[in-house]
Amino acid sequence: MQDNKAILLSTAYFAPVQYYSMCLKYPAVYIEQFENFTKQTYRNRCVILGANGPIPLVIPVIKGRGPKTLIKDLKISYDVDWQRNHWRTIFSAYNSSPFFEFFKDDIFPFFEKKEKYLLELNMKLHETLYELLDIENETVLTSDFESVPETALNYREIISPKNKRPDVRFQPQKYTQVFSEKFDFFPNLSILDLIFNEGPNSFTVLEESWV
Incomplete structure (x- = not known):
């Protein structure tokens, strides 16, 4: 069952499960x-699960000349080969997961092509994840900035690795993770953790995680 109102989110790099549940x-x-x-924030980072616990993957960005940079103008830095590092870390973490072979060819190209802007990369990832998760809802970029949106619920700062604000509607459903024999369940990791472990069942996990 869907809610009737639209939702406003920040852009995100392989966003967490809560993001796609919404x-x-x-x-x-x-x-x-x-x-x-x-x-x-998740705008340029995600968190996956490795053999020693959660691992943050951060995209380095180029600061603008002024003190602040609009997200649409934020450029990605390639001074460090973060793409190679991220993919090697993802491969090491999920190579043994049930659906890694099934999805890796959809994900790997994003670690070869060098997008100029963070928003551009994130939106292309978002489109691909929608296809893999079979989500059909419309996603559009905002046309201007509203500090208090009138037509959408504002979740731009709610889903954050720093400020983990509890949301009673998000009840993450447990699923088997790669290192479940070592750790208790880690909720709300990157969507990569869900799709590599659950595959086609990811849609159901997302659906049941938002009440």
Whole structure:
């Protein structure tokens, strides 16, 4: 069952499960492109699960000349080969997962092509993940900035690795993770953790995680 109102989210790099649970439940999703970039958020990072626990993967970005940079203008830095590092880390973490072979060819190209802008990369990832997850809701970029949106629920700062604000509607459903013999369940990791472990069942996990 969908909610009737649209939702406003920040852009995100391989966003966490909560992000896509919400995308599934709302009829329209707006992605903010006119906000200022905020450090230490999912805008340029994700968290996956490795053999020693959660691992953050961070995309380095190029700071603008001024003190603030709009997210739509934020460029990716390739001074360090982060693409190679990220893919090697993902491969090491999920190579033994049930659906890694099934999905890797959809994901790997993003670690070869060098997109100029962070938003451009994230939106292309978002489109691919929608296809893999079979989510059909409309996603559009905002046309201007509203500090208090009138037509959408504002979740731009709610889903954050720093400020983990509890949301009673998000009840993450457990699924078997690669290192479940070593750790208790880690909720709300990157969507990569879900699709590599659950494959076609990912849609059901997302659906049941938002009440």
